[in-house]
Amino acid sequence: MMTQQNTTPFAWWLPVELAEHQCWHVNIGPLSLYLSRQPQQWLLAYEQLSPTEHREQLSSAAALCMPPGLTAERYMFRQSPASFCLTPLLLDRPVVVKTLQPLHIPSGEQITLYISSPVTVRAALRQPDCPLQDIAVTRLSDTWFGPSTQVGELCYADKTHARFSKDELPKRPHRAITPVHIHNSSRQLLSLNKISIPVPYLAVYSSADGNLWTDPIRLQHESAGGLTRFKTGQLSTAELGSMTQLSPARTVPDKHNFIRAFTHMFTD
Numbered sequence: 001m002m003t004q005q006n007t008t009p010f011a012w013w014l015p016v017e018l019a020e021h022q023c024w025h026v027n028i029g030p031l032s033l034y035l036s037r038q039p040q041q042w043l044l045a046y047e048q049l050s051p052t053e054h055r056e057q058l059s060s061a062a063a064l065c066m067p068p069g070l071t072a073e074r075y076m077f078r079q080s081p082a083s084f085c086l087t088p089l090l091l092d093r094p095v096v097v098k099t100l101q102p103l104h105i106p107s108g109e110q111i112t113l114y115i116s117s118p119v120t121v122r123a124a125l126r127q128p129d130c131p132l133q134d135i136a137v138t139r140l141s142d143t144w145f146g147p148s149t150q151v152g153e154l155c156y157a158d159k160t161h162a163r164f165s166k167d168e169l170p171k172r173p174h175r176a177i178t179p180v181h182i183h184n185s186s187r188q189l190l191s192l193n194k195i196s197i198p199v200p201y202l203a204v205y206s207s208a209d210g211n212l213w214t215d216p217i218r219l220q221h222e223s224a225g226g227l228t229r230f231k232t233g234q235l236s237t238a239e240l241g242s243m244t245q246l247s248p249a250r251t252v253p254d255k256h257n258f259i260r261a262f263t264h265m266f267t268d
Contacts, residue, residue, distance in 0.1 A: 113180040114179055212246075215232050
């Protein structure tokens with residue numbers, strides 16, 4: 001019997017229990033995922049749909065949920081575990097997001113941008129815990145971020161609306177929202193059209209409205225030479241009270257890695 005029902009908002013990261021010979025299908029943005037439990041095995045298959053094809057997230061159980069032509073991975077057991085859980089993780093490399101419009105921040109001003117990035121879905125069985133596979137909801141292209149081909153790091157490339165208001169955020173539970181607090185304490189106008197979000201250093205949380213969030217980032221720009229002060233922040237007590245942590249950061253922060261990631265994110 002399934003432990004999760006269709007609800008609004010749909011929390012796809014809650015545990016699900018399946019009877020033998022039962023199947024589960026879920027769409028998470030452009031990712032269409034299929035799981036089937038048999039007496040001595042679990043079957044897992046997925047496909048990544050194009051932006052024009054993907055549907056709103058939903059879940060359903062069906063007698064036949066593996067589409068013809070879709071190859072399934074098999075996981076064998078003496079007796080198959082009865083339940084599974086899907087967990088959102090952030091990507092394993094920083095995401096360089098390009099704003100759809102150039103942004104300019106006058107001297108002395110402080111702003112907060114809300115920037116989202118796609119998550120990876122970890123499929124795992126429960127009791128006992130058994131990770132099966134990590135699946136990205138969408139494939140991002142690679143990009144190099146740094147002042148030269150010798151200095152920098154390999155990242156993923158994405159685009160963002162860089163919204164300023166929480167009220168403008170769409171419900172997209174296949175993307176995690178990062179609050180980016182920026183303070184321009186230099187004497188010059190600060191212009192930016194790209195920002196590197198170090199997602200491996202951020203935890204993932206779920207909110208009551210069905211959105212995914214990360215730890216915030218705080219950046220302070222002090223001169224034309226680059227960003228000199230920055231840190232990952234923490235959600236406020238009020239925010240933590242309404243959110244649940246779903247996964248910790250992949251990597252413990254390293255100060256030198258952060259300098260390399262952020263020093264050249266701005267163009268003056």
